[in-house]
Amino acid sequence: MTTPAKTSDAADAAEAAGPKHAGADGRPEPSGPARALRAITGELRRMPYLLLLPGIAWLIFFFLVPLYFQAKMSVSSGTLDKGFDLTWTWSTFSAAFEDYDEHFLRSLYYAGAATILCLVLAYPLAYTIAFRAGRWRSLLLVLVVAPFFTSFLVRTLAWKTILSDNGTVVGFLNTLHITDVTATLGLTEGDRVLATPLAVVTGLTYNFLPFMILPLYASLERIDPRLHEAARDLYASPASTFRRVTLPLSMPGVVAGTLLTFIPASGDYINAQLLGTTRETMIGNVIQSEYLRVRDYPTAAAMSFVLMAVILVIVTVYIRRAGTEDLV
Amino acid sequence: MSKQGRDAGRVELTGLSKRFGGFTAVRPTDLTIPEGSFFALLGASGCGKTTTLRMIAGLEAPSTGRVLIGGQDVTGLPPHKRPVNTVFQSYALFPHLSVADNVAFGLRRKGRKDVAQPVKEMLELVELGHLGGRKPAQLSGGQQQRVAVARALINHPQVLLLDEPLGALDLKLRRQMQLELKRIQTEVGITFVHVTHDQEEAMTMADTIAVMNGGVIEQLGSPTELYESPKTAFVANFLGQSNMLPAAVLGRQGDDLALDVHGVRMTLPASRAVPGSSGSSRIVMGIRPEKITLGKAEPDDAHRNMLRGIVSEASFIGVSTEYRVRIAEGSELVVFSQNRDDERPRVGDEVVLHWNPRHGFGLDAGQDLDAGTGEDAL
Amino acid sequence: MLKWLRHNLVVFAGLGTLVYMLAPNVVVFVFSFNDPVGRYNYEWAEFSDKAWTDPCGVAGMCDSLTLSFKIAILATLCATVLGTLIAFALARYRFRARGLVNSLIFLPMAMPEIVMAASIAMLFLSMGMDAGFTTILIAHITFCVSFVVTAVKSRVIGMDPALEEAARDLYASPIQVFLRVTLPLAAPGIAAGAMLAFALSFDDFIITNFNAGPDTVTFPMYVWGAAQRGTPPQINVIGSAMLVIAVLVVVAGQIVGRRNRAKA
Numbered sequence: 003m004t005t006p007a008k009t010s011d012a013a014d015a016a017e018a019a020g021p022k023h024a025g026a027d028g029r030p031e032p033s034g035p036a037r038a039l040r041a042i043t044g045e046l047r048r049m050p051y052l053l054l055l056p057g058i059a060w061l062i063f064f065f066l067v068p069l070y071f072q073a074k075m076s077v078s079s080g081t082l083d084k085g086f087d088l089t090w091t092w093s094t095f096s097a098a099f100e101d102y103d104e105h106f107l108r109s110l111y112y113a114g115a116a117t118i119l120c121l122v123l124a125y126p127l128a129y130t131i132a133f134r135a136g137r138w139r140s141l142l143l144v145l146v147v148a149p150f151f152t153s154f155l156v157r158t159l160a161w162k163t164i165l166s167d168n169g170t171v172v173g174f175l176n177t178l179h180i181t182d183v184t185a186t187l188g189l190t191e192g193d194r195v196l197a198t199p200l201a202v203v204t205g206l207t208y209n210f211l212p213f214m215i216l217p218l219y220a221s222l223e224r225i226d227p228r229l230h231e232a233a234r235d236l237y238a239s240p241a242s243t244f245r246r247v248t249l250p251l252s253m254p255g256v257v258a259g260t261l262l263t264f265i266p267a268s269g270d271y272i273n274a275q276l277l278g279t280t281r282e283t284m285i286g287n288v289i290q291s292e293y294l295r296v297r298d299y300p301t302a303a304a305m306s307f308v309l310m311a312v313i314l315v316i317v318t319v320y321i322r323r324a325g326t327e328d329l330v
Numbered sequence: 331m332s333k334q335g336r337d338a339g340r341v342e343l344t345g346l347s348k349r350f351g352g353f354t355a356v357r358p359t360d361l362t363i364p365e366g367s368f369f370a371l372l373g374a375s376g377c378g379k380t381t382t383l384r385m386i387a388g389l390e391a392p393s394t395g396r397v398l399i400g401g402q403d404v405t406g407l408p409p410h411k412r413p414v415n416t417v418f419q420s421y422a423l424f425p426h427l428s429v430a431d432n433v434a435f436g437l438r439r440k441g442r443k444d445v446a447q448p449v450k451e452m453l454e455l456v457e458l459g460h461l462g463g464r465k466p467a468q469l470s471g472g473q474q475q476r477v478a479v480a481r482a483l484i485n486h487p488q489v490l491l492l493d494e495p496l497g498a499l500d501l502k503l504r505r506q507m508q509l510e511l512k513r514i515q516t517e518v519g520i521t522f523v524h525v526t527h528d529q530e531e532a533m534t535m536a537d538t539i540a541v542m543n544g545g546v547i548e549q550l551g552s553p554t555e556l557y558e559s560p561k562t563a564f565v566a567n568f569l570g571q572s573n574m575l576p577a578a579v580l581g582r583q584g585d586d587l588a589l590d591v592h593g594v595r596m597t598l599p600a601s602r603a604v605p606g607s608s609g610s611s612r613i614v615m616g617i618r619p620e621k622i623t624l625g626k627a628e629p630d631d632a633h634r635n636m637l638r639g640i641v642s643e644a645s646f647i648g649v650s651t652e653y654r655v656r657i658a659e660g661s662e663l664v665v666f667s668q669n670r671d672d673e674r675p676r677v678g679d680e681v682v683l684h685w686n687p688r689h690g691f692g693l694d695a696g697q698d699l700d701a702g703t704g705e706d707a708l
Numbered sequence: 709m710l711k712w713l714r715h716n717l718v719v720f721a722g723l724g725t726l727v728y729m730l731a732p733n734v735v736v737f738v739f740s741f742n743d744p745v746g747r748y749n750y751e752w753a754e755f756s757d758k759a760w761t762d763p764c765g766v767a768g769m770c771d772s773l774t775l776s777f778k779i780a781i782l783a784t785l786c787a788t789v790l791g792t793l794i795a796f797a798l799a800r801y802r803f804r805a806r807g808l809v810n811s812l813i814f815l816p817m818a819m820p821e822i823v824m825a826a827s828i829a830m831l832f833l834s835m836g837m838d839a840g841f842t843t844i845l846i847a848h849i850t851f852c853v854s855f856v857v858t859a860v861k862s863r864v865i866g867m868d869p870a871l872e873e874a875a876r877d878l879y880a881s882p883i884q885v886f887l888r889v890t891l892p893l894a895a896p897g898i899a900a901g902a903m904l905a906f907a908l909s910f911d912d913f914i915i916t917n918f919n920a921g922p923d924t925v926t927f928p929m930y931v932w933g934a935a936q937r938g939t940p941p942q943i944n945v946i947g948s949a950m951l952v953i954a955v956l957v958v959v960a961g962q963i964v965g966r967r968n969r970a971k972a
Contacts, residue, residue, distance in 0.1 A: 049797075051797075053801075054809060060790055060853065064849075065850055067831060068824075068831035071833075071834050072823075126719075127721075127725040129718055130718055131722070134718070146726075148951060149729055150907050150954075151907070151951050151955075152733055153911055153928055153950070154928075156946075157733065159935060160733075162750045166750060215725075265818060265819065266821055269819075269820020272914070286822045289826055290822065290918075293829070302826055303830060306823045307823075309820060309823055310819055310820070313818070387873075410876050418870050422873065424871060424875075425871075435875070435888075439881075481874075485878065
């Protein structure tokens with residue numbers, strides 16, 4: 003794979019052919035064998051493309067080409083029965099914006115809130131696993147990954163139980179009058195949590211938390227604990243050690259984690275569907291129903307296209323500002 | 331390997347060079363490494379020694395020239411078809427295989443089935459007979475090094491290549507392994523080509539050393555030859571330390587050159603000057619620090635070269651003391667003096683430096699006298 | 709005491725997060741023993757082991773599970789092969805289209821799932837392909853490839869190239885080098901990528917939902933439907949059983965790994 007199988011044959015052939023190509027004194031002209039070896043390096047130059055070919059062809063055909071079809075569909079018009087024709091109907095975009103601008107904004111708002119919550123919740127856990135866990139480290143990591151293995155839909159449904167109106171959690175929040183505060187903020191309604199924005203954000207946060215914890219842990223784990231000691235030695239308090247040393251060094255993890263949380267959360271429609279009501283519908287719900295229920299493909303395509311564009315712009319700006327380039 | 335004769339272990343490089351893009355790592359080089367020798371390629375990092383070794387191993391394709399092993403042209407052969415084996419820098423032991431499987435790797439690739447006995451014998455040769463079942467990660471640095479040697483030697487290569495084999499070991503272990511490798515080489519009699527940046531290591535182990543600098547071999551010879559008669563400032567500085575005294579050639583007196591060093595008349599056997607340099611009017615006279623006698627009075631023997639100076643620094647090293655002596659014109663000489671006398675010169679003392687003219691060596695004046703000193707020499 | 713509390717504040721916060729993460733799993737497990745009143749299994753009624761003794765007792769659920777396994781296994785196989793090849797090219801070679809290839813790998817991960825779901829569905833629509841097993845499989849392979857590439861690439865980049873040189877030096881032909889050294893060394897990365905691909909494919913809902921036909925109901929789709937129609941405790945049984953099996957596999961792997969290390 004890394005050393006192509008062809009080379010040995012080529013080298014054998016070249017070796018046989020070698021002497022007659024050699025210059026009178028074998029120098030400074032490259033001798034036959036040397037030239038043959040360079041021919042092999044030429045073969046090597048083609049090697050990466052051979053390796054890439056199947057996978058990249060696959061991605062071009064099933065990832066890039068579909069994006070083209072989607073773009074085309076977004077400016078087409080027609081119906082499911084008669085078929086769709088490319089009519090350059092741009093009004094689909096403006097109509098989609100007019101009808102669903104609040105869904106867009108709501109998606110970004112919920113996804114942003116969930117991302118921040120994820121960061122706040124994930125950091126202490128990632129830090130604990132990286133620096134405080136000792137021999138419990140692998141157990142904790144297993145516990146972080148374990149939920150992955152229960153279908154996330156089943157787990158999301160469990161929040162219906164946890165947040166149910168007469169459940170312990172809501173009762174506790176009611177007693178502490180926290181629901182009053184969140185209700186004032188417009189996050190909940192009355193004494194309920196389920197079927198409110200808070201429930202949807204809770205679900206989103208829960209669903210994407212591992213995607214925040216793992217990159218954070220990966221970047222924290224790479225930090226030499228002696229750097230903390232060095233910072234303490236140089237008169238930094240624990241707080242400023244964190245602010246000046248740990249946090250900056252964990253930035254790649256923060257950037258990767260926020261992206262891995264925000265991107266999928268912004269297009270999610272499962273949490274809004276299962277834990278919210280029609281007042282909490284996000285852009286994902288709209289695309290899903292336009293595509294699968296209304297069968298208005300141009301509108302679904304247009305909105306999906308806009309969502310992609312918005313996310314790509316946000317991601318690009320964010321990566322530039324955060325200055326972390328090689329995330330892949 | 332058709333030619334398994336007496337010279338199976340001879341390595342010949344003719345016009346061998348290597349360019350990486352615009353950078354020339356090795357300039358066209360001709361070199362013959364005799365059968366059964368312990369040969370060292372010595373130089374600072376980036377001098378082209380590792381590239382040369384890798385071209386012999388077949389891991390790097392030369393830009394020009396050819397490689398012959400035992401008289402057979404192997405230039406076009408891939409590494410697995412060459413009768414050489416390598417002990418890699420940091421060993422490159424396969425982490426997923428046991429020590430015994432690492433050692434057996436080459437034999438198995440050559441299609442041998444009954445590997446248990448040779449592996450056992452080879453592990454015993456490197457004194458690791460009891461550790462065959464372990465994984466490389468469970469061995470100490472020194473043990474890993476022995477496995478790397480065993481893994482290469484078991485294949486009875488015509489030539490064994492060693493790429494900085496001791497670089498990862500601590501000083502004491504390195505000393506021990508130097509002797510060990512020398513012992514193994516004497517025992518198996520295979521040609522060893524050893525790449526190192528450590529001049530002491532090269533001198534301890536090798537019978538012939540090629541000093542490389544900037545992609546060329548500056549000088550080739552036995553350790554004594556290189557040390558006693560360096561031909562360039564780089565060699566003089568890279569192997570041990572040297573004092574360099576720019577001198578004017580006054581003329582020839584029999585077999586000697588008469589020189590003017592800082593206004594003092596000195597002599598140097600003409601045979602000890604680099605050919606060509608004796609004809610010119612300027613020359614550099616080198617003298618090793620330990621050849622200089624440091625005293626209070628002038629020597630009885632009037633034939634010795636002599637300078638006066640003032641001790642500006644004295645560092646006690648144990649077996650000797652290193653003095654820096656400012657000679658009249660403001661330049662300094664380094665002198666190593668055995669701590670035999672009770673009364674030793676102190677800083678500020680006026681001293682007389684003298685040495686046997688036959689210990690000096692003459693170099694071409696037109697070169698950088700600091701080449702091979704400093705950080706690049708490691 | 710106060711100092712100790714302050715010192716361990718971060719640990720308590722971390723454990724709090726862990727509780728938040730694991731609470732749903734506990735609920736899923738507990739409610740697998742529920743005998744719900746009505747169609748939905750959201751409120752505790754009384755203890756029952758009915759769901760555990762008869763996990764396939766609800767229509768279609770175990771079929772959906774089998775389908776999910778089939779798709780996940782096939783998607784994992786294909787994505788692992790494609791992704792591993794790309795990862796080797798990216799980790800081992802300098803070539804001109806490198807930046808483009810990196811972007812093409814990154815984009816599918818930098819895009820909300822629903823965009824990919826809708827666009828690939830539109831491809832199948834334009835091609836006149838009927839949604840079903842094949843369309844689901846193709847879609848799954850497509851989104852899994854990038855994750856495999858990322859996992860394998862980081863492993864291959866960390867591998868010492870001298871190890872392969874050593875193998876070549878020790879008479880291994882290029883194919884032997886690959887089989888005896890490269891592949892075993894890259895195996896942990898490939899395994900990680902494959903596991904990730906399997907988990908993603910098995911649990912995928914959004915992309916599957918856009919590309920499934922009426923007869924291809926995967927397990928996540930079954931659960932989604934159940935959320936509309938009524939949730940039998942059997943889905944909790946499956947959820948809990950999967951978790952237990954996964955944890956057992958991980959623990960067994962660790963024990964074997966530790967024993968290997970101790971034995972050697």
